[in-house]
Amino acid sequence: MLAKASALAVLLAVAVASSAAASVRVAAPTYPCFWKSGYAVDSQQEIRFTFALKQRNLDQLAEIALAVSDPTSSKYGQYLTTEQIADLTAPRPEHMAAVIQWLEANKVAFSVRLHNVEVICTVAQAEALLDTTFALAKSEKYGQSKIHAGAYTLPAEIADAVETVFGLHGLPIPPRESVRSVGDVVAVTPAVIAQSYNVSGATVNRNGSNIQAVAEFQAQYMNKNDLVSFFKAEVPKAQTGDDQVAKFVGSPYVEGSSVEAALDIQFIMGVADGVATQFWEFPNNDFCNDLNVYTTELLTTADVPLVNSISYGWQGDLDQLSCQDKDLQAVDSNWAKLAAKGISVLISSGDSGSGFTEPQCDPSKPGEKGVEVTKGELQTTENAEAYECCAMAQQTGAPGWTWYPPSNAVQAKMAAPAPRALGFTDADYHCEVTEDAKYFKSRDVYILNGDVSVSGGKVKVHCPNGTIADTYIDFGAEYSGAGDEKLRNFTMSARAGLLKHAKFGGTALYLDGETTPLELRFTDPYTQELKAVFASGPNPPPPPPQGTCKIYKTVTATANVSSSIISGGSAVLPPSQLPTLFPSWPASSPWVTAVGATRFVGEAGSEQMASDQFGSGGGFSFRFSNANATWQQKVVAAYVAQGRSLANFPPANSFPATGRATPDVSGLGEGYQVYVNGEVEPVGGTSASCPMFAALISLINEERLAAGKPQMGYLNPFLYQNSDAFTDIVKGTNAIGRGGEQLKYGFAAAEGWDAATGLGTPIFSKLLPAAMAAARDL
Numbered sequence: 001m002l003a004k005a006s007a008l009a010v011l012l013a014v015a016v017a018s019s020a021a022a023s024v025r026v027a028a029p030t031y032p033c034f035w036k037s038g039y040a041v042d043s044q045q046e047i048r049f050t051f052a053l054k055q056r057n058l059d060q061l062a063e064i065a066l067a068v069s070d071p072t073s074s075k076y077g078q079y080l081t082t083e084q085i086a087d088l089t090a091p092r093p094e095h096m097a098a099v100i101q102w103l104e105a106n107k108v109a110f111s112v113r114l115h116n117v118e119v120i121c122t123v124a125q126a127e128a129l130l131d132t133t134f135a136l137a138k139s140e141k142y143g144q145s146k147i148h149a150g151a152y153t154l155p156a157e158i159a160d161a162v163e164t165v166f167g168l169h170g171l172p173i174p175p176r177e178s179v180r181s182v183g184d185v186v187a188v189t190p191a192v193i194a195q196s197y198n199v200s201g202a203t204v205n206r207n208g209s210n211i212q213a214v215a216e217f218q219a220q221y222m223n224k225n226d227l228v229s230f231f232k233a234e235v236p237k238a239q240t241g242d243d244q245v246a247k248f249v250g251s252p253y254v255e256g257s258s259v260e261a262a263l264d265i266q267f268i269m270g271v272a273d274g275v276a277t278q279f280w281e282f283p284n285n286d287f288c289n290d291l292n293v294y295t296t297e298l299l300t301t302a303d304v305p306l307v308n309s310i311s312y313g314w315q316g317d318l319d320q321l322s323c324q325d326k327d328l329q330a331v332d333s334n335w336a337k338l339a340a341k342g343i344s345v346l347i348s349s350g351d352s353g354s355g356f357t358e359p360q361c362d363p364s365k366p367g368e369k370g371v372e373v374t375k376g377e378l379q380t381t382e383n384a385e386a387y388e389c390c391a392m393a394q395q396t397g398a399p400g401w402t403w404y405p406p407s408n409a410v411q412a413k414m415a416a417p418a419p420r421a422l423g424f425t426d427a428d429y430h431c432e433v434t435e436d437a438k439y440f441k442s443r444d445v446y447i448l449n450g451d452v453s454v455s456g457g458k459v460k461v462h463c464p465n466g467t468i469a470d471t472y473i474d475f476g477a478e479y480s481g482a483g484d485e486k487l488r489n490f491t492m493s494a495r496a497g498l499l500k501h502a503k504f505g506g507t508a509l510y511l512d513g514e515t516t517p518l519e520l521r522f523t524d525p526y527t528q529e530l531k532a533v534f535a536s537g538p539n540p541p542p543p544p545p546q547g548t549c550k551i552y553k554t555v556t557a558t559a560n561v562s563s564s565i566i567s568g569g570s571a572v573l574p575p576s577q578l579p580t581l582f583p584s585w586p587a588s589s590p591w592v593t594a595v596g597a598t599r600f601v602g603e604a605g606s607e608q609m610a611s612d613q614f615g616s617g618g619g620f621s622f623r624f625s626n627a628n629a630t631w632q633q634k635v636v637a638a639y640v641a642q643g644r645s646l647a648n649f650p651p652a653n654s655f656p657a658t659g660r661a662t663p664d665v666s667g668l669g670e671g672y673q674v675y676v677n678g679e680v681e682p683v684g685g686t687s688a689s690c691p692m693f694a695a696l697i698s699l700i701n702e703e704r705l706a707a708g709k710p711q712m713g714y715l716n717p718f719l720y721q722n723s724d725a726f727t728d729i730v731k732g733t734n735a736i737g738r739g740g741e742q743l744k745y746g747f748a749a750a751e752g753w754d755a756a757t758g759l760g761t762p763i764f765s766k767l768l769p770a771a772m773a774a775a776r777d778l
Contacts, residue, residue, distance in 0.1 A: 170286030221256025353615020597669025610732025
């Protein structure tokens with residue numbers, strides 16, 4: 001709901017103190033090499049972004065969250081309400097007033113929830129508001145796109161008030177396939193889980209207040225029919241209605257066939273049969289922004305789920321998603337608020353094991369030393385990006401490389417806006433070639449000018465980049481193809497631009513979309529992989545030229561380099577650079593419970609070990625220290641001390657030994673029998689163990705609520721105080737990648753807590769009485 005002046009009168013009445021604050025210019029991020037930006041966007045397209053304002057008393061919030069979650073504290077179970085949390089952490093009134101006044105003065109719509117101010121406006125309005133330009137970034141590798149801002153300015157009147165801005169720079173998580181269990185694996189069902197973990201003694205009150213939920217973040221949709229089939233086959237004692245989702249949040253029900261969504265909803269409901277379950281759905285927009293929206297919604301919804309299972313995360317460098325430290329801190333403050341509110345959040349610890357990554361060279365950070373080379377040249381590549389040059393040198397094992405951008409004069413000429421097309425069948429078009437850089441430069445711009453009648457016609461073609469000389473496309477008469485397709489045959493003269501081939505031909509397809517109404521499909525043998533899509537709208541500027549990369553066999557001398565590689569200069573690959581091991585985020589937040597994965601060593605009910613069809617995600621966070629996770633400090637230190645003697649243990653300084661360590665717990669993660677499109681698929685991953693473990697917590701909540709006691713809330717202090725309620729896993733390692741490949745380094749299972757399986761797998765017959773003994777009456 002849009003903020004009303006009357007509703008915020010008390011804020012607007014606060015005098016805004018005079019300040020000498022200056023405006024803040026926020027730099028545009030450098031996107032990964034598999035993302036390309038610069039594509040035009042409609043200036044009237046609606047966009048949303050959120051100002052997260054600076055909050056107060058976050059240290060006090062953390063103290064409260066720990067106290068109400070610690071069974072040894074006198075405040076255990078005395079959770080705060082959302083109103084109490086808001087009063088404690090609300091931004092300074094003058095900060096909120098300044099942001100609201102600024103937005104109202106600029107006549108843009110907005111809404112306020114907690115410390116977030118969400119803006120809804122057009123691209124043109126946002127560009128004027130933030131002194132920026134928007135473009136569309138695309139990842140052909142992953143089939144994703146995202147509208148994003150360039151560098152932007154926070155004006156002086158609000159710069160002091162804003163902690164970070166969500167929705168301007170972030171990227172979505174790359175799509176992933178669910179982990180399929182292959183070979184001879186034990187079939188895991190709710191019955192197998194109940195038998196393996198001694199699940200009994202909990203009675204579900206179907207009319208009670210207990211609610212659980214799964215959250216989906218990649219436009220993953222469940223199928224109601226598959227859920228019904230799953231219950232019919234695997235939960236035969238279910239009552240009428242147990243196979244129905246209680247509520248869809250964030251997005252209305254969309255019938256889908258996602259394996260991930262099916263796995264999550266089927267097993268959280270199947271293990272905790274009868275507990276009211278919600279399905280929370282968020283678009284694949286940008287991950288940090290989605291998490292901020294999700295956690296804010298959890299904090300403000302009336303019927304909040306007491307237990308929440310999340311099977312999504314990023315086990316890699318968060319800079320690749322443009323998630324900055326301030327973004328993480330803002331989201332993490334919401335996790336802490338949920339802990340203070342008594343909400344359990346369980347998150348998959350990742351499926352890429354230790355997250356081992358080979359040493360990476362960063363072309364934007366050459367360090368103090370560069371390289372000066374005069375001989376031994378291995379390779380020279382024109383039109384290469386700095387990152388590509390760096391990567392090529394590393395792949396060949398070369399000790400040195402240099403990269404130089406084109407001259408400033410060339411850059412200025414190429415950065416000039418391309419002329420606007422004059423018209424083609426009453427529309428403006430530009431073309432960006434999507435494949436086959438042999439003949440056309442990647443992202444070349446081609447401007448079409450002319451009219452085509454039903455019987456055909458010639459259209460002029462101009463390429464500002466000069467890849468080909470001005471030419472024309474000759475369109476034939478329109479004819480009907482399959483379905484409603486309207487087609488024309490065409491030929492394109494290449495003239496002198498392409499030396500070997502004078503003409504290209506193929507089929508032109510008229511599309512329904514407003515932004516891509518024309519597609520050229522080349523059919524000649526030498527261009528059959530080429531597809532050009534013409535888009536309507538203003539022509540973007542040609543892409544800037546790339547630089548010259550030289551890779552060397554030997555390094556003959558070194559020299560200081562004062563400028564960034566991106567601006568020109570040289571660099572050397574450090575010969576002894578350490579690898580990096582990435583835990584999954586947000587599972588590595590200290591305010592959530594990270595769930596790893598195991599498998600049976602033999603038949604169902606036998607001993608378990610760390611999963612090996614994929615790696616059970618685990619490790620140590622660079623972003624959060626275990627000073628924020630005091631409940632695990634001793635057991636983690638003990639593991640690190642013995643770790644040096646374990647196989648494949650990472651070298652010193654390749655991970656932060658005092659970082660927040662994951663996973664916290666584990667559970668079966670291979671062979672889950674999931675119903676998808678009416679068929680049964682064996683599926684695995686920590687995205688299997690997580691909803692299963694969450695369901696066990698929901699069953700414990702049933703007993704606590706029935707006894708007049710508070711829900712479990714933030715779990716970690718309780719879990720680590722009751723390690724005897726877990727079966728210690730001592731076999732296996734997470735030196736295993738997502739596809740089952742062996743990694744050079746990883747963390748082995750060991751006695752006590754370990755970074756592959758955490759405390760181990762649950763013994764429900766011990767967890768339940770421990771939880772009941774810890775709880776105080778409401």
